[in-house]
Amino acid sequence: MATVTFRDETATGKPVIEWEVSGLPEQMTVRELIRLRVREEVARHNARPGNRFHGLVRPDDAEAELNGYRLREPRRIDWERQAEIAEHAFLTNGFFVLAGERQVEELDEVVDLTADPDLVFIKLVALAGG
Secondary structure (H helix, E strand, C coil): CCCEEEEEECCCCEEEEEEEEEECCCCCEHHHHHHHHHHHHHHHHHCCCCCCCCCCCCCCCEEEEEEEEEEECCCCCCCCHHHHHHHHHHHHCCEEEECCCCECCCCCEEECCCCCCCCEECCCCCEEEE
16 A cells, blocks of 8 residues: 655745645556545545635636635535546646656556655646736
8 A cells, every 4th residue: 555645836846735645556547646636635625615725726616816716605516526627637737747756747647656655736827918
């Protein structure tokens, strides 16, 4: 069984948030890891729904804010819908993932969690006027 560390960083490498999930298989696809990450962060939110959601991607009907998203009203979030949004964002370069020191590029790429237990997620922000 493996333990993976999920870490969000800015484009300049500054850590934003980090947490671990243990009891995982030794190998998982990037798709499985993204879905796991999204399910975990949505479960945390749904345990105590509030006006802000701190997650990888923006929920439907939410506004982007610094380090999170503002919901119109406190509500539970559907993790499967969030996972779909996250997969699409990965495919359209909304964020990228580093496994160890290398960038993973395909959803079906297998990551060896015994060799690369640290996953870094870096969100890309569109430039104004670009």
